[in-house]
Amino acid sequence: MVGEPLARSAHRRTLSSQFTTSTYPGGPRNNIRHNNSSFSPLPPLTHRRRYLAISSLLILAIIFILKTSAGAPFHRITSVYSKPNLEDQVSSCGKLTTPTRTTIYGTDTVYIPGPTQTVTVQDNALIQPHPSKAVVFILIMWSKTSAIEGALLVKSILMYNTSPSEFHIICDDEAENYLRSRFALVHRPRQHILIRFYKPSWQSMLDRIEREGTIQTDHSAGLPGLMKLFIHEIVPVEKGIYIDTDAFFISDPTLLWNIFETLKPSTAVVMSSHPDQNSPEWNNASRICSCVMLLDLEKLRNLRLMDSSIYQADSTHRFPSALGPEAFRAMYGLPGGDGRGRYDNVRLGDQGYWWAIVSHRPDIFEPLSYDFEVTSCLLNTYNIGLGNDDTDESEELSRQSFLIDTPQEGIVVLPKLLHFNCLHGTDVYMNWEGWSHPDNILAQRWGAALKYHEGYKWIWLNNGGGSSMQMEATSVVFADEHFASEISL
Template sequence: MFSESSAAEGAILMKSIIMYSSSPLGFHIICDQAAHEYLEKRLSLLKHPQHDIVVRFYRIPQENMINRIQREGALHSDHSAGVPGLMKLFIHEILPPTIERAIFIDTDAFFISDATQLWAHFNALQPGVAISMPSHPEQFAPDWHHANRICSCIMLLDLARLRELRLMDSSHYRGDSQHVPALAPPAFEAMFGKPVPDGDSGRMKYNGVKLGDQGYWWAIVSHRPEIFEHLSYDWEVSSCLMDMYYTGLGDDDADEETERHRQIHTHNDAARARIVLPKMLHFNCLEGVDRYYEWSGWSEPDNDLARRWLPAVRYHVGFKWLWLNQPASNATLSMETLFDVKFADELFAESRTASDDPEQH
């Protein structure tokens, strides 16, 4: 979360997770000062959570993020998320090795169910799978290399496996014969070709990458399908598909056959005929606003998206942090902040320097 607006959205996401959770929670938030301050003010209102909550802020300066991208060698993005958006490719390097799994979720989303169900999905993944996210094989966009066939908006990440695979490259890793070569470069070259000069900057870049980090994730999972698994559309009811599979609030007595008849964009889902049972809503692709809940379409009486989902948006945005308190609970919420976080490739370089220095032994 980089900016107060991203934190304003992310706070609603966090609130929804806490509202419905049946388990203790750990939040790892990669952020800047503005986002940190916004979130801390709201989290401080929660004195008596239902379950223990640990919140860890990772404060990474823009310069450090740029430097990590440059050490990879050829990453660039024309997406509005910019440099911070590319950090989604380095979560396994930012979080410490003690964190072996994580769920990443874009800030413009919120749960309407218990996230514990999603966490349990880790145990159902096939051996060797490191990444699970929704896939849309029927989508078609040659100019994007079909990167819209996945959504990196929500990802189950086996961080330990991604570290083992050495997902992303770095100038610190090159020449290291003791570990496997980084996974990403051959995947990127297979989809985009070899890097080419980026104008007069002197840097190299991959050509034709669209949708920011999602374009790179698409190259990775296309090249190494054995580490990828589809995630049910239940967890990605997305307004990028403005009809959102044509599900929504209303008709509370609808049966399965009625829902199945209404559904669209689901014929290629891994579950095929199974109906979508919404568990997380994602309000992306709403143009013209920094915060999805301020979108002008919500106030249009005939807007179909507003008709089906506006009550859910209003409820989760307006639910007060104070109402999350459970006075009889002995659970606690704790927060800590890590400043100037080092990436794993930096720590690797430092460890090699130390091992080569006789005075360190």
């Protein structure tokens, strides 16, 4: 259930004092008398002792300041609860837009080396905008088991990312609590980190599907999995990377983020494309994988990706019709067969609907390099794995499989993200029985990589200085509800 924002005071620790020094002359000059390039006897003993004592204190003070500045990096860990400012998030055409500010309810503690004091900051402080070069990830974790998998994905991102990281996580209480227990171990991240938890209630998700009117799922991901079709309505950012929880990075995630800079102006969705795959029982939805997606959320809002009874009730006709219904009818016919029910012929959950969308509107789609989706499902990880470190690219390409008649044909796959889907019989892929079988081909290829990343301690991420970690939690209002509020439906 969605928790109400908590109004709390914030505490900030700041420097309370600075050292000030004045010059000590070392004794009165009138006690010094020159005589043939020499001077008269030294000042009285009391002056010498005073001079030495004060000089020693000054030297110790300078050493203390230097050691404190060099040896105690600036850390910032913020734990806050926020609520969205609706006036910032709804534009004149009913789209969910990136907020310019967010109101904070909670605590904000800043640790700074040196003498400190605690200053209370009242509620309604503003979150600073995320760093412009941050890599934005959007994840869905519903249940503790999902969070156990997702935590490994997040950890791998923090291990390799050369940019600041933003995590926008749609989750329940169990998942949030598990993730917070891991984030609490990181005090000195190498790069800035923002974590924002989005907490829709189960009923609110059911209601949004009901307002859409035609979709349903028979996939094991269930209702939370369908939320992949509504990310643009939930998360108020311009663009982001979505990744399923059963995956982890083995290279810098910034490389994936940089693909955004290479896309055509019309592109809104990037995911792996496998046109060589034939699966009539799934309506060939296996020709894409919605497990790793680059999403231009602002473009998807402009397209009004998913329909709603609220949109249908708008009699002004000032806004475009939703893209989804037309795409779904083009591939699957009328919902329920007669237009009065829900689709019962769509397979693979949200992926079946994404397949209809990108098939109907190929102008908004581009294929993703297999480097970022080395999958264990059907494609046998393209017949690549660890070992033979002196292999050159031409030899590696000659060994790889499932590349002919695909966008990757003739291009060597250089793995950067591993995806361990289709490992049946376990709720957590790391616990899959096959990993313990020495003859299992997947275990031979990637078992060592899994063992390393799973065993990598969270405290080992404390290798930075001057970076911050900020955590927030917010409730969810879907875009069609914002629209209804705006036009007073």
